[in-house]
Amino acid sequence: MSFILRRLTFYAVAAWVALTINFFIPRAMPGNAVQSIMAKFPDLQPSAYRALEAMLGVGHPGSIWHQYGSYLVDVAHFNFGTDVTQYPAQVSTLLGESIPWTLTLVGTATVIAFLIGTGLGIAAGWRHGGALDRALPGLMFLQAMPYFFFALILLELFATKLHVFPLGQGYGEGLVPGWHWAFIGSAIYHSLLPALTIVLTSIAGWMLQMRNVMITTVGEDYVIAAQAKGLHNRRVIFTYAARNAILPQLQGFGLALGFVVSGALVMEIVFSYPGIGELLLNAVTSNDYPLMQAIFLVITFAVLVANMIIDLIIVFVDPRARAREATR
Amino acid sequence: MTAVLPLSADAAALPQEDAQPGRWRRMPPKAKVGAVLLGLFVLAAIIGPLVAPYDPGYQNPAPGLSLHAPYGAHLLGTTQTGQDVLSQLLTGIRLTGELAVIVGVVATALSVIVGVSSAFLGGVWDELLSLFSNVFLVIPALPLLIVLLGYLQTKGQDATILVLSGLGWPWGARVIRAQTLAIRNRDFIAAAQETGEKSWRIIAFEIVPNEVSLIAASFVNTVLYAIGASVALAFIGVADLNSWSLGTMLYWAESQQALELGAWWWFIPPGVVVALMGAGLVLLNTGIDELGNPRLRDATSASRIAGHWLPPADPTPVLAEVSQYRGKLAGFVHSFSRTSLLDETEKGQLR
Numbered sequence: 001m002s003f004i005l006r007r008l009t010f011y012a013v014a015a016w017v018a019l020t021i022n023f024f025i026p027r028a029m030p031g032n033a034v035q036s037i038m039a040k041f042p043d044l045q046p047s048a049y050r051a052l053e054a055m056l057g058v059g060h061p062g063s064i065w066h067q068y069g070s071y072l073v074d075v076a077h078f079n080f081g082t083d084v085t086q087y088p089a090q091v092s093t094l095l096g097e098s099i100p101w102t103l104t105l106v107g108t109a110t111v112i113a114f115l116i117g118t119g120l121g122i123a124a125g126w127r128h129g130g131a132l133d134r135a136l137p138g139l140m141f142l143q144a145m146p147y148f149f150f151a152l153i154l155l156e157l158f159a160t161k162l163h164v165f166p167l168g169q170g171y172g173e174g175l176v177p178g179w180h181w182a183f184i185g186s187a188i189y190h191s192l193l194p195a196l197t198i199v200l201t202s203i204a205g206w207m208l209q210m211r212n213v214m215i216t217t218v219g220e221d222y223v224i225a226a227q228a229k230g231l232h233n234r235r236v237i238f239t240y241a242a243r244n245a246i247l248p249q250l251q252g253f254g255l256a257l258g259f260v261v262s263g264a265l266v267m268e269i270v271f272s273y274p275g276i277g278e279l280l281l282n283a284v285t286s287n288d289y290p291l292m293q294a295i296f297l298v299i300t301f302a303v304l305v306a307n308m309i310i311d312l313i314i315v316f317v318d319p320r321a322r323a324r325e326a327t328r
Numbered sequence: 329m330t331a332v333l334p335l336s337a338d339a340a341a342l343p344q345e346d347a348q349p350g351r352w353r354r355m356p357p358k359a360k361v362g363a364v365l366l367g368l369f370v371l372a373a374i375i376g377p378l379v380a381p382y383d384p385g386y387q388n389p390a391p392g393l394s395l396h397a398p399y400g401a402h403l404l405g406t407t408q409t410g411q412d413v414l415s416q417l418l419t420g421i422r423l424t425g426e427l428a429v430i431v432g433v434v435a436t437a438l439s440v441i442v443g444v445s446s447a448f449l450g451g452v453w454d455e456l457l458s459l460f461s462n463v464f465l466v467i468p469a470l471p472l473l474i475v476l477l478g479y480l481q482t483k484g485q486d487a488t489i490l491v492l493s494g495l496g497w498p499w500g501a502r503v504i505r506a507q508t509l510a511i512r513n514r515d516f517i518a519a520a521q522e523t524g525e526k527s528w529r530i531i532a533f534e535i536v537p538n539e540v541s542l543i544a545a546s547f548v549n550t551v552l553y554a555i556g557a558s559v560a561l562a563f564i565g566v567a568d569l570n571s572w573s574l575g576t577m578l579y580w581a582e583s584q585q586a587l588e589l590g591a592w593w594w595f596i597p598p599g600v601v602v603a604l605m606g607a608g609l610v611l612l613n614t615g616i617d618e619l620g621n622p623r624l625r626d627a628t629s630a631s632r633i634a635g636h637w638l639p640p641a642d643p644t645p646v647l648a649e650v651s652q653y654r655g656k657l658a659g660f661v662h663s664f665s666r667t668s669l670l671d672e673t674e675k676g677q678l679r
Contacts, residue, residue, distance in 0.1 A: 014463045021467075025475055137358065137611065144552075144606025146559055149578065149599035156587055167588075208614070255499075258468030259556075265470070266560045270582070280471070284478060284564055292478050296471040303468050 007311045011304050018300045022293050023071050027064070080294035091294045094279060099298065101170055102275035105191050106264040109198035114253055117203040121210025121249075122242045128215055136208065143204035147263035151197045151270040158193060165193045168272035194271045198264055209252050213245040220244075247318055254310040258303050265299070359615020365608030369601075373425040376418030384416040384572045398593050405593035408584045416572050417597050423573040424555060425605075427489055431554035434493035436547040439500030440539075444531055446501065447508035458505065461498035469495050473557060477566045484568045488561065492554050500546035507542050511535055545616050552609045559602055574598045 074080070080091035124132040142150070158165045171177065172186040217223060218241050226240045268277030276295060283291035315322060387409040398405040404413035446457035476491050477483050511517065512535070520530050536543075561567055562575025565583075569576055581587075581595035 010459075010462070011466075013459070014466050017463045018467050021472070022475070025479060137361070137607075140610045140614075141603060141607040144610055145599065145603040146556060146563070148560065148563055149595075149602065152582070152587060152595055152599065156592060160587065160590065212617070255465055258466065258470075262468050262470030263556075263560070266563060269564065280474065281564055284474060284566055287478070289478065292475050296475045299471045300467050304466060307466055 004312070004315060007308065011308050015301065015304055018297065018304075019072065019075060022297055023068055025293070026289060075297065080297075081290045083288065083291055091291050094291065095276075095294060095298055098274060098276045098279045101273060102265070102268065102277065103302075105194055105268075105273065105275065106198065106261060109195040110202065110257075110260055110264070112195075113199040113202040114206050116199065117206025118210045118246065118249055120203065121207040122214055122237065122245070124207060125211040125214025125218060125245070126237055126241070128218070133211070136204070136211070139204035139207065142201055143208075145201060147197060147201050147267040148270045150201050151194065151267045154193055154197055155270065166190055168270075170274040191273075194267060194273055197267055198260075201263070202260055205256065206249070206253070210245065210249050213248050214241060217241045217245040243317075247314065250310055250314055250317075254307040257306055261299060261303060356615040356618040358611045358618065362608045362611030362613075362615055365604055366612060369421060369425060369605055369608070372418060373422040377422050380412075380415035380418040382412040382415040384411060384419045385570075387411055397591075404597055405591070407580070407591075407594055408586075408589070413577075413594055413597060416577050417574075417601065419572040420574040420577050420598060421601060423485070423571060424558060424575065424602075427485060427492075427558050427573070428551045428554040430489050431492045431496060431558075432547050432551035434489070435496035435550045435554075436500055436543060438493065438497035439504055439546055439550075440536065440543060442497060442501040443504030444508050444535060447505045447512060448527070448531060448535075454505075458502070461501045461505075464495065464498040465502070469553075470557060470560060473561060474564065474566055477561065482568075483566055485571065488558055488567060492557055496550050496553055500543075500550060503546060504539060504542060507539050508535055511538055541616060545613055548609050548613045548616070552606055552613075555602060555605055555609075574602050 078092045080095070083089045083091045083094055120132060124130065124136065127133065155165075155167065159167045166172070166189070168190075170187060170190055171183060172190070175183050175186055177183055220241075223236060223241050226236045231240075265275075265277035265280060268275045269281045272278060276299065279291065280295050282288065283295060394406065394408055394410050396406045396410075404417065406412060407416075442457055442461065446454045446461075449457075473491055473495060477487060480487050517530060517534055520534050525534075558567070558573070559575035559578065562569075562573055563578050563582065565579055567573070567576055567579070569579065575598075577598040578595060581591070581598070586592075586594040
């Protein structure tokens with residue numbers, strides 16, 4: 001089996017596990033979810049009630065395998081049922097409205113943080129014990145902060161006290177979302193502070209990891225040999241040391257992605273950003289189980305796809321993986 | 329929060345409670361700072377609720393006491409309903425710390441059990457357990473935690489501990505599995521097997537003691553994860569909101585608009601405490617890492633040769649050696665586990 005195919009199979013298994021967990025949670029948990037929803041929303045229509053029952057597996061419409069089958073078919077058609085809080089809106093419609101916001105903000109900010117952090121890590125690892133290296137404990141303190149708390153502090157400083165940035169929301173009031181400059185400009189302006197939060201809090205993690213691998217790599221014989229040959233420092237750093245050190249860093253990126261995305265979602269809540277995080281908060285506060293479960297699936301699939309892309313990048317940058325790909 | 333993944337955690341020694349002064353001096357400075365910070369919080373967690381000046385939930389009806397900035401009688405000020413922030417903070421440190429330590433112990437125990445048995449059983453069992461851990465590593469934990477806890481009618485401390493422990497073990501299991509594989513092929517294990525030691529004895533007295541530092545690092549990481557996750561969950565409101573933890577403090581501060589009211593003394597202290605706890609744990613872990621890998625140590629141990637800082641030589645690295653005698657089915661399952669990816673990039677030309 002080729003490298004890429006094996007990785008794809010792994011992600012297929014992971015996706016199936018996530019889907020299956022998602023299916024069994026409402027059926028295995030104690031208490032009647034439908035009743036607690038009905039208690040919160042007494043004027044829900046009978047049709048919605050029946051749809052909820054079917055989705056959460058109450059009242060046993062058909063065998064469990066039959067339910068499982070129709071659940072998989074529903075998910076494949078992006079049919080996550082009807083939302084109870086904003087009845088009769090479809091859960092998939094709500095998700096469709098929020099995903100672009102989160103994807104743009106969290107995606108861009110995470111990639112920027114990764115690039116800057118890796119760059120700083122290369123520098124800190126190369127000049128081991130230098131000024132940048134000594135700043136690391138301070139950065140670790142930033143990193144140990146929950147994203148949402150750092151967001152609170154930035155809001156307090158830049159919005160409440162200095163009035164440089166808006167207090168939240170995705171775009172200015174009175175603007176109609178669309179592809180025109182007034183809206184895009186406002187959206188970018190509103191996303192700067194949330195993006196800054198993600199970048200500042202996650203940089204230290206990438207930097208520390210890259211620094212550690214880099215320090216070990218710099219001590220390798222081939223790097224010393226490259227220096228002995230009198231190669232330019234820049235060439236030694238990037239072509240010899242960093243190029244080898246980046247592989248564990250990329251793997252770490254994939255594994256830590258779940259943490260980063262989760263943290264970013266909670267941060268969105270602080271900024272009242274119209275993304276998935278806000279949607280998740282609404283789902284939690286109103287016991288909106290269908291929405292909660294759909295969000296879990298969406299986030300999981302996003303992380304899986306991101307991991308898949310990282311694996312492809314690894315194949316691209318690692319000649320060993322490429323070589324295996326060619327020979328098999 | 330980003331978890332710092334310890335890439336080389338095969339530390340040789342572990343700082344022990346009853347360390348001699350010499351050993352303390354030899355500890356990396358980062359570890360010292362971390363240990364002192366954590367010591368302070370452990371102390372606060374133990375005596376905090378006893379010395380807290382007020383009942384954290386007591387709502388002082390006195391006018392003028394709602395939302396008061398810090399002063400003599402209320403060292404960290406009061407909340408909107410006249411509750412004492414310092415008392416809430418001291419109670420919160422106990423509750424959050426308690427949860428994190430219990431989750432750390434339970435999840436690390438699970439990591440050891442899964443990791444060691446995976447490496448020791450080998451074959452199909454190893455591959456299945458590895459696959460299982462790897463799948464749970466890529467599935468993001470927080471949304472799953474929210475869904476799981478969301479369905480529970482009582483979202484108390486016990487439920488949170490249970491769910492957090494249940495999802496907190498895969499990373500540790502993976503690291504410990506790799507280390508066990510490496511140790512398993514050493515001569516002293518072969519010697520123990522030759523003398524007829526039982527498997528459980530070899531595991532308990534030969535293998536696990538050799539992994540104490542790794543287990544410690546994994547414990548520290550799990551505690552870090554538990555603090556982060558429990559605070560985030562409480563902040564969203566997925567917790568027992570009548571209890572006083574650092575997360576519920578932040579929840580109430582946010583939901584009662586501490587920020588808009590400019591009540592910095594209300595939301596800054598719990599957040600700073602969480603950050604300091606986290607920083608202490610990260611520093612301690614980095615220190616443990618440096619003990620085992622001298623190259624990571626501060627440049628004081630490096631020597632300057634021809635204008636370039638050369639780190640001290642590496643101790644013999646312990647790398648995972650994946651068994652070559654794998655059955656067909658096992659090989660198949662292994663081929664798409666994430667460890668196979670790590671195996672293949674670590675093996676061969678890298679060293």
